Amino acid sequence: MAEQEIDDSNENSVIRHSGRTDRKNAIFRAVNLRCPNCGSGKLFRAYLKPMDICSVCGEPLGHLRSDDAAPWLTILLVGHILVPIMVASEASDILPMAMSLLIWPAAAIILVSLILPRAKAIILGMIWFENAPGSERQ
Numbered sequence: 282m283a284e285q286e287i288d289d290s291n292e293n294s295v296i297r298h299s300g301r302t303d304r305k306n307a308i309f310r311a312v313n314l315r316c317p318n319c320g321s322g323k324l325f326r327a328y329l330k331p332m333d334i335c336s337v338c339g340e341p342l343g344h345l346r347s348d349d350a351a352p353w354l355t356i357l358l359v360g361h362i363l364v365p366i367m368v369a370s371e372a373s374d375i376l377p378m379a380m381s382l383l384i385w386p387a388a389a390i391i392l393v394s395l396i397l398p399r400a401k402a403i404i405l406g407m408i409w410f411e412n413a414p415g416s417e418r419q
């Protein structure tokens with residue numbers, strides 16, 4: 282865990298971190314949709330839009346870009362979760378065709394909407410930990 286120093290020199294007390302956290306902790310914080318640096322501030326200001334800077338520690342986050350990695354990871358995870366269940370269900374002929382046409386697309390949409398922000402958070406956490414500049418910064 283990173284050491285924290287609390288700067289009380291101004292009215293807006295800001296938590297400053299003297300050391301970076303480890304990779305596992307940074308990714309864990311990001312998966313919980315929190316700033317990978319402090320774990321307190323929000324990572325996203327909208328569904329998939331990262332905060333420009335962390336509201337708690339001031340860490341710049343807006344320049345981090347995951348590009349196609351988050352959708353790729355989401356497809357990988359949703360496919361591995363849903364396809365075996367669908368195949369088993371269809372092979373055993375448990376559901377009528379009309380139910381299958383309703384349930385599987387709805388399950389896919391729900392899983393994607395839950396996993397995509399966390400997949401992006403994992404990628405952003407790894408990029409942040411590696412101190413990669415991101416494509417928005419020179």
Ligand SMILES: [Zn+2]
Binds near residue numbers: 316317320337338340
């Ligand atoms: Zn923070």
